[in-house]
Structure formats: C-alpha cells, structure tokens
Amino acid sequence: MDFHVFDTYVKAKDGHTMHFDVITDKKETEKAISYAREWLKNIGEENVMVTAEECKFCHTQSVPDDMEIEIMTNGYFIAKMEGCPE
Structure with missing residues (x-):
C-alpha cells in the first residue's frame, strides 16, 4: 500500500525549527495539517x-x-527529522 508524505517545517515556541514528515493514507493537505497540529499539541x-x-x-x-x-x-x-523532541 502506498502512503503520502507531507514535508513539514514549523517554528517551535522557543523559536527553533522542527522538521518532520506527516505520513498518511490520505493525499489531502488539510488532513495532514490537522494531523500535524494534533501531534504538535501532544508534545506541548x-x-x-x-x-x-x-x-x-x-x-x-x-x-x-x-x-x-x-x-x-x-x-x-x-517521522521526526530535525529539532523534534525524542
């Protein structure tokens, strides 16, 4: 099965850049953004x-x-790439 990768760069509260991929079975940008926000909320x-x-x-x-x-x-x-918490 193929999955869709959304390359994501955001500025954390302290100003550093976090780079991560949102990988999902839906090729929908709004859905990927929603998943990114959910994960970001989970990490504070x-x-x-x-x-x-x-x-x-x-x-x-x-x-x-x-x-x-x-x-x-x-x-x-x-998929955590750079600047993401462990």
Whole structure:
C-alpha cells in the first residue's frame, strides 16, 4: 500500500525549527495539517502555526509494517527529522 508524505517545517515556541514528515493514507493537505497540529499539541506545541506553507505534499511511498499499523490505527505517523523532541 502506498502512503503520502507531507514535508513539514514549523517554528517551535522557543523559536527553533522542527522538521518532520506527516505520513498518511490520505493525499489531502488539510488532513495532514490537522494531523500535524494534533501531534504538535501532544508534545506541548499547540500554538505553533501550521498551514499549507509549512506542511507540503512531498511524495508517495511504501512504509514498514509497524508504521503502516500506526497509520491504520491513528490515521498518521510522524517521522521526526530535525529539532523534534525524542
């Protein structure tokens, strides 16, 4: 199954940049933005700006089984790249 990757860069509350991918089975920018906001809220960054400027469709790919299970369960997977909490 193919999944859609949305490359996302946001400014954290303290001003540093967080880079992460939102990976989902829906190729819908608004849905990816919603997932990014949900994750950011979960890590205490609920007031960070996320729009189509910060969260852009990048490509489509297959994913490992554990990632696919998380996407099918939660709707998305966050692949932390740079500046994200552990």
